[in-house]
Amino acid sequence: xxxxxxxxxxxxxxxxxxxxxxxxxxxxxxxxxxxxxxxxxxxxxxxxxxxxxxxxxxxxxxxxxxxxxxxxxxxxxxxxxxxxxxxxxxxxxxxxxxxxxxxxxxxxxxxxxxxxxxxxxxxxxxxxxxxxxxxxxxxxxxxxxxxxxxxxxxxxxxxxxxxxxxxxxxxxxxxxxxxxxxxxxxxxxxxxxxxxxxxxxxxxxxxxxxxxxxxxxxxxxxxxxxxxxxxxxxxxxxxxxxxxxxxxxxxxxxxxxxxxxxxxxxxxxxx
Amino acid sequence: xxxxxxxxxxxxxxxxxxxxxxxxxxxxxxxxxxxxxxxxxxxxxxxxxxxxxxxxxxxxxxxxxxxxxxxxxxxxxxxxxxxxxxxxxxxxxxxxxxxxxxxxxxxxxxxxxxxxxxxxxxxxxxxxxxxxxxxxxxxxxxxxxxxxxxxxxxxxxxxxxxxxxxxxxxxxxxxxxxxxxxxxxxxxxxxxxxxxxxxxxxxxxxxxxxxxxxxxxxxxxxxxxxxxxxxxxxxxxxxxxxxxxxxxxxxxxxxxxxxxxxxxxxxxxxxxxxxxxxxxxxxxxxxxxxxxxxxxxxxxxxxxxxxxxxxxxxxxxxxxxxxxxxxxxxxxxxxxxxxxxxxxxxxxxxxxxxxxxxxxxxxxxxxxxxxxxxxxxxxxxxxxxxxxxxxxxxxxxxxxxxxxxxxxxxxxxxxxxxxxxxxxxxxxxxxxxx
Ligand SMILES: Nc1ncnc2c1ncn2[C@@H]1O[C@H](COP(=O)(O)OP(=O)(O)OP(=O)(O)O)[C@@H](O)[C@H]1O
Ligand SMILES: [Mg+2]
Numbered sequence: 076x077x078x079x080x081x082x083x084x085x086x087x088x089x090x091x092x093x094x095x096x097x098x099x100x101x102x103x104x105x106x107x108x109x110x111x112x113x114x115x116x117x118x119x120x121x122x123x124x125x126x127x128x129x130x131x132x133x134x135x136x137x138x139x140x141x142x143x144x145x146x147x148x149x150x151x152x153x154x155x156x157x158x159x160x161x162x163x164x165x166x167x168x169x170x171x172x173x174x175x176x177x178x179x180x181x182x183x184x185x186x187x188x189x190x191x192x193x194x195x196x197x198x199x200x201x202x203x204x205x206x207x208x209x210x211x212x213x214x215x216x217x218x219x220x221x222x223x224x225x226x227x228x229x230x231x232x233x234x235x236x237x238x239x240x241x242x243x244x245x246x247x248x249x250x251x252x253x254x255x256x257x258x259x260x261x262x263x264x265x266x267x268x269x270x271x272x273x274x275x276x277x278x279x280x281x282x283x284x285x286x287x288x289x290x291x292x293x294x295x296x297x298x299x300x301x302x303x304x305x306x307x308x309x310x311x312x313x314x315x316x317x318x319x320x321x322x323x324x325x326x327x328x329x330x331x332x333x334x335x336x337x338x339x340x341x342x343x344x345x346x
Numbered sequence: 347x348x349x350x351x352x353x354x355x356x357x358x359x360x361x362x363x364x365x366x367x368x369x370x371x372x373x374x375x376x377x378x379x380x381x382x383x384x385x386x387x388x389x390x391x392x393x394x395x396x397x398x399x400x401x402x403x404x405x406x407x408x409x410x411x412x413x414x415x416x417x418x419x420x421x422x423x424x425x426x427x428x429x430x431x432x433x434x435x436x437x438x439x440x441x442x443x444x445x446x447x448x449x450x451x452x453x454x455x456x457x458x459x460x461x462x463x464x465x466x467x468x469x470x471x472x473x474x475x476x477x478x479x480x481x482x483x484x485x486x487x488x489x490x491x492x493x494x495x496x497x498x499x500x501x502x503x504x505x506x507x508x509x510x511x512x513x514x515x516x517x518x519x520x521x522x523x524x525x526x527x528x529x530x531x532x533x534x535x536x537x538x539x540x541x542x543x544x545x546x547x548x549x550x551x552x553x554x555x556x557x558x559x560x561x562x563x564x565x566x567x568x569x570x571x572x573x574x575x576x577x578x579x580x581x582x583x584x585x586x587x588x589x590x591x592x593x594x595x596x597x598x599x600x601x602x603x604x605x606x607x608x609x610x611x612x613x614x615x616x617x618x619x620x621x622x623x624x625x626x627x628x629x630x631x632x633x634x635x636x637x638x639x640x641x642x643x644x645x646x647x648x649x650x651x652x653x654x655x656x657x658x659x660x661x662x663x664x665x666x667x668x669x670x671x672x673x674x675x676x677x678x679x680x681x682x683x684x685x686x687x688x689x690x691x692x693x694x695x696x697x698x699x700x701x702x703x704x705x706x707x708x709x710x711x712x713x714x715x716x717x718x719x720x721x722x723x724x725x726x727x728x729x730x731x732x733x734x735x736x737x738x739x740x741x742x743x744x745x746x747x748x749x750x751x752x753x754x755x756x757x758x759x760x761x762x763x764x765x766x767x768x769x770x771x772x773x774x775x776x777x778x779x780x
Contacts, residue, residue, distance in 0.1 A: 145670070147666065147669060147670070150666070150669060152593060176672070177672075178669060178671070178672035178673075179671075179672035182670065182671065183670040184670075185670070189663035189666065189667040190667070192686065201668075201671060201673075201681075202671035202672065205673055205677055205681075206672060252667070255667075255671060256670070258671075259671055
């Protein structure tokens with residue numbers, strides 16, 4: 076494999092203001108696993124080029140909501156979603172909508188790193204390949220190099236591009252999964268507790284990364300760490316028992332929550 | 347569940363005493379001993395089986411030959427001296443063979459003794475001599491030493507399969523014949539060589555003429571049909587059921603039926619083949635194509651079940667990852683799930699094919715048990731297969747077929763090992779080592 080040299084530094088874009096347009100709009104979203112209702116009447120706006128953090132106690136439906144946004148719940152048997160979620164004004168549960176195209180526009184990073192049992196290169200190149208994003212090997216190399224660089228992994232794996240992706244350390248694997256997600260250039264990236272298996276240094280790297288790439292993407296992140304939510308997000312949504320209790324600008328949620336339950340959770344009194 | 351109430355309790359610690367430790371070690375030792383015992387018993391059985399087959403069968407691969415000076419007498423072969431191939435072909439080579447034996451034993455004079463003497467040579471000796479004369483007509487009029495195959499009884503005697511100790515009435519060779527053979531052996535005229543007939547001929551009523559090639563080719567042709575049908579059909583079925591089909595009452599019903607099908611006695615598939623392929627579609631009797639169809643039906647459920655199990659074993663996180671970057675269901679299956687499941691699929695295929703290769707019962711139903719001399723040349727020629735050949739030979743009264751039976755089993759086992767070897771090789775190539 077040709078050594079990858081072409082690097083493009085990530086474009087720096089000024090942080091979007093509170094007035095930036097809504098990318099994902101969820102209205103009256105209910106989710107049922109069989110008979111059991113996991114989400115109740117959720118309304119939430121996710122704004123462009125912002126990081127929205129979803130917080131809440133375990134089992135409150137954060138992952139469930141996240142998976143609604145790229146219709147990953149379709150894969151789960153017995154899962155039913157009602158209500159309306161739109162991406163740039165387009166209803167993503169419309170029967171005419173192509174799910175594959177949606178998932179190319181809304182990427183996902185999972186809680187547990189799940190690289191393909193393929194080489195590091197092929198892990199990142201897989202998405203661009205199936206979506207016909209590169210006309211030749213040179214272009215593909217370019218995409219792979221850029222994605223790895225933006226995920227902060229290129230330096231570490233430059234000599235190991237042909238080694239199995241599953242042979243990397245946990246933190247490296249998670250960054251590989253991030254590189255794999257951004258290689259497709261989605262508009263929205265969903266991250267389900269991306270740092271739950273990582274040490275503080277790797278976590279810091281990923282937080283840095285999120286802050287950098289948010290200039291080009293819209294990010295929704297599930298996290299159990301209040302500090303992390305406070306550090307990386309512009310907006311925070313607090314879920315409790317399948318309900319969206321409150322959502323707002325992150326500093327506000329953390330300094331003056333309107334709901335008693337939010338207050339209790341962020342101060343560590345329950346959860 | 348019983349009512350689990352949390353009450354304050356005394357602090358209890360794990361018991362790490364020496365007695366418990368000793369007991370644990372003893373249990374582990376015992377378990378290891380049972381394991382080794384089980385392996386030893388299994389290996390012993392296998393060794394016994396293979397040993398007895400090899401012991402009985404190895405002698406099928408060589409044969410006894412008697413080197414005799416043969417006079418290709420022009421007066422017998424071609425009295426008119428025309429050297430016309432038709433004349434040479436029609437000559438009485440049995441007489442030539444008899445004459446060369448009589449020349450070696452001039453004292454034997456009575457008709458009965460001369461007949462007994464001629465019985466030392468294999469039944470096909472005249473054909474052998476004719477072939478030599480046809481190939482090289484210049485040999486006519488000369489005397490050449492030819493190594494002629496001994497008859498099966500003599501062959502058995504020389505291989506020690508017929509005991510000299512039993513009375514003359516209880517054996518197929520007379521005392522006189524024994525004496526002649528001893529004389530020939532003393533002269534150094536008895537030799538042993540590779541029994542090429544066994545590998546190049548089809549079946550025969552005479553053990554010394556019988557070979558395994560017909561059955562081997564029959565087996566190969568049948569297996570090709572089975573593999574070509576069963577593998578793609580089974581994998582496609584399993585992938586569809588596992589990855590695409592909605593989970594409802596119909597697919598449940600299909601699943602139950604596939605599992606039942608795997609447990610159906612194989613002879614039932616033979617009856618089905620008889621009724622459908624021969625009776626309804628009018629396909630040729632005893633043909634590898636029909637045998638292959640029947641065995642494919644029998645093998646399908648095995649491969650389907652193995653494939654579904656290995657598809658299920660692919661971690662869901664891989665599927666999610668692929669869906670997450672926007673792969674379609676078909677791409678998820680063909681790029682990720684099936685490649686990861688392939689080693690398991692191949693294992694299932696090996697098991698199914700090995701069972702099909704050793705199957706006789708369903709083939710009896712569709713006429714593959716017939717006595718077929720010719721080596722099959724195509725999928726629709728009448729043929730038999732190795733296990734049926736074993737069955738046929740095991741049923742034959744001649745002493746010479748005993749070693750042939752074991753010889754055919756050895757060929758069957760070697761074929762099986764080769765087949766498995768190929769599958770293991772393929773699996774290694776597809777297996778991701780990460
Ligand atoms: N596949 C499923 N089948 C049935 N129930 C499910 C399934 N996935 C989630 N649930 C239920 O839905 C509810 C919400 O689950 P979800 O995974 O969204 O929680 P979460 O907020 O992500 O929790 P955590 O922080 O522990 O990951 C839980 O009560 C869970 O038991
Ligand atoms: Mg979760």
